Amino acid sequence: MEDLFPVAGQLTFGAVAGFLSGYALKKVGRVLAFLLGILFVTLQLLAYAGYIEVNWTRIQQDVEPFLNQDSLEGLWSEALKVLTYNFPFAASFTAGFIWGLNRG
Structure with a gap:
């Protein structure tokens, strides 16, 4: 039973850190x-008023x-790799991160 306390602490911290990271990312994204x-x-508005001319084709x-x-898949993969680097509780972090994205 005593062996479970450190693991439970790591899992809890990982989930909380993941949730907060996901929540913050969603808010910043909005x-x-x-x-x-x-x-x-x-x-x-500026283009319509004649002040500027926007080359939308070039922007695209x-x-x-x-x-x-x-x-986008590469970016997501790299982001998760960075966020879970050197974390022994990567699974709980990832679960918390996804939960934070959903709740944010």
């Missing part, structure tokens, strides 16, 4: 999405490589 939306609306060409499926 703020970034909001800011990108505001940027888009601002650019459209520059941004598209970052948004393909392989790139």
